Amino acid sequence: RNLLILNGPNLNLLGTREPGIYGTETLDDVEALALDAAESHGWTVDCIQSNHEGDLIDAIHGAPGLADAIIINPAAYSHTSVAIPDALSGVGLPVVEVHLSNIHRREEFRHHSYVSAVADAVICGAGIAGYKMAVDYLAARLDGEAQ
Numbered sequence: 001r002n003l004l005i006l007n008g009p010n011l012n013l014l015g016t017r018e019p020g021i022y023g024t025e026t027l028d029d030v031e032a033l034a035l036d037a038a039e040s041h042g043w044t045v046d047c048i049q050s051n052h053e054g055d056l057i058d059a060i061h062g063a064p065g066l067a068d069a070i071i072i073n074p075a076a077y078s079h080t081s082v083a084i085p086d087a088l089s090g091v092g093l094p095v096v097e098v099h100l101s102n103i104h105r106r107e108e109f110r111h112h113s114y115v116s117a118v119a120d121a122v123i124c125g126a127g128i129a130g131y132k133m134a135v136d137y138l139a140a141r142l143d144g145e146a147q
């Protein structure tokens, strides 16, 4: 099986971006952690980061046939985009939404994510470990160990 891991705007800056909130690990570290987790289940991953909403939507549209599930950190688009959750609903693959920070403990405008309504699971506040949790959840679910 294969997983599509999507990271939205500004996540390319991980490591130097507000390290007090997002930590010092880089996007490469995030992707390596997800790859390791996937490999432990015999799975592969494709990772895409984009600062552009339409590119994320195109990647979602391309997922069926290539990926069995999507892990997405929509970053700031979580709080603004209707098109990203529409795309996720449109392709119908299992979705896990991940946020590094606990968005509910931050500014009011981060408390609502449009993506959460179409996600099967939401993980936030666990830092980069959240991506591993997402992979493990999907592996358990898709390989039939859990629902």
Ligand code: DQA
Residues within 6 Å of the ligand: 009, 010, 011, 073, 074, 075, 076, 077, 078, 098, 099, 100, 101, 102, 103, 110
């Ligand atoms: C984020 C939280 C968002 O509110 C923020 O805009 C991000 C990152 C997170 O991973 O904690 O860019 O999605």
